[in-house]
Amino acid sequence: MASSVMSTSNTATASPAVSTADLRKSYGDKTVLDGIDLRIPAGTVFALLGPNGAGKTTTVQILSTLIAADGGRAQVAGHDVATSPAGVRAAIGVTGQFAALDDLLTAEENLLLMADLLRLGRREGRKRAQELLERFGIADVAKNRAATFSGGMRRRLDIAMTLVGDPKVIFLDEPTTGLDPRSRRTMWETVRSLVAGGVTVFLTTQYLEEADQLADRIAVLDGGRIVAEGTADELKAQIPGSHVRLRFDDIDEFERAATAFPGAARDDENLALRVAGDAGIDALRALFDRLDAAGVRAADFSVHTPDLDDVFLALTGEGTSAHPLHVKETLR
Ligand SMILES: Nc1ncnc2c1ncn2[C@@H]1O[C@H](COP(=O)(O)OP(=O)(O)OP(=O)(O)O)[C@@H](O)[C@H]1O
Ligand SMILES: [Mg+2]
Numbered sequence: 001m002a003s004s005v006m007s008t009s010n011t012a013t014a015s016p017a018v019s020t021a022d023l024r025k026s027y028g029d030k031t032v033l034d035g036i037d038l039r040i041p042a043g044t045v046f047a048l049l050g051p052n053g054a055g056k057t058t059t060v061q062i063l064s065t066l067i068a069a070d071g072g073r074a075q076v077a078g079h080d081v082a083t084s085p086a087g088v089r090a091a092i093g094v095t096g097q098f099a100a101l102d103d104l105l106t107a108e109e110n111l112l113l114m115a116d117l118l119r120l121g122r123r124e125g126r127k128r129a130q131e132l133l134e135r136f137g138i139a140d141v142a143k144n145r146a147a148t149f150s151g152g153m154r155r156r157l158d159i160a161m162t163l164v165g166d167p168k169v170i171f172l173d174e175p176t177t178g179l180d181p182r183s184r185r186t187m188w189e190t191v192r193s194l195v196a197g198g199v200t201v202f203l204t205t206q207y208l209e210e211a212d213q214l215a216d217r218i219a220v221l222d223g224g225r226i227v228a229e230g231t232a233d234e235l236k237a238q239i240p241g242s243h244v245r246l247r248f249d250d251i252d253e254f255e256r257a258a259t260a261f262p263g264a265a266r267d268d269e270n271l272a273l274r275v276a277g278d279a280g281i282d283a284l285r286a287l288f289d290r291l292d293a294a295g296v297r298a299a300d301f302s303v304h305t306p307d308l309d310d311v312f313l314a315l316t317g318e319g320t321s322a323h324p325l326h327v328k329e330t331l332r
Helices: 003-012 056-063 085-091 107-117 122-135 151-163 181-196 208-214 232-237 251-260 281-293 308-316
Strands: 018-027 030-040 045-049 071-076 092-095 169-173 200-205 217-222 225-230 243-247 265-267 272-276 300-304
Touching: 018 056, 030 056, 030 217, 030 225, 045 056, 045 208, 056 071, 056 169, 056 200, 085 092, 092 151, 107 122, 107 151, 122 151, 151 169, 151 181, 181 200, 181 208, 200 208, 208 308, 217 232, 217 308, 225 232, 225 308, 232 308, 243 281, 251 272, 251 281
Parallel strands: 045 200, 045 217, 092 169, 169 200
Antiparallel strands: 018 030, 018 071, 217 225, 243 272, 243 300, 265 272
């Protein structure tokens, strides 16, 4: 048997959990998705980032077969969304931006209702519901109506409901919007445990930190297109890097420092210099040694390391007009 050869080639060509090619969607004359290409390996977390109205929910709706695309192709768990929507639905779980709980039902009843919809059978449904109640820390409130739940508990129950059918791919549309920091962290742990269990997670978020914390790969959606795609580190590397900003109290010191750091960018108006480079302790020590050697004292300094917020601002043109590449703090 050529089983080892088979498995090697299977890994090399393993079909992605989600893939799209030139996906398009318009509402009237408004183009929402203008050709989206994605390829998400199984067992990973993918984050789709974008400002309000960018088309994140629209993408999730197409991939979960709730709406049809106008053009292009999309496959989820090996099924084409257009030609095999039932296959897609059987393989996915979706948690919408707005929770799909029935407030009048208890947590347990919500889960059992879902099990019924999925035709799991009474015994299997009860078993699954109990497992999920325990796993999501809501077993002690299983008999309470969802209406009495806090935002964090609602999200947990909502995700538990998507897991009733044991999906391979889970779509989470803004899973932590409106949650307090503690509930957000709990949700992150949940997502991590899902992936550890082999599930592929497709999440949308407006929180850069969330993408940074959770996602193997991130795509930034803006103006109907993917304007950047990569790991958090790759995205951060695309924009101007770390720098130290040194400010001086008088013009003489400023000029002497400028001579000592000929490569630094000058901000004459504020008597400040922007020195590019890594902002680690050793680099900072070297920088201050060099200032000492030049006999200059900085009045104050700040260290700037690019984060995903910078990437987001730079790429989505939020808060900028003409220039596509915008840095929060720019010295000229
Ligand atoms: N059913 C619809 N009819 C008309 N326009 C729609 C419809 N659904 C969405 N849109 C428009 O499509 C665009 C993308 O909407 P979408 O909900 O996908 O954005 P989003 O990235 O999820 O935004 P948010 O961060 O606010 O959730 C918006 O301009 C929205 O107004
Ligand atoms: Mg949305």
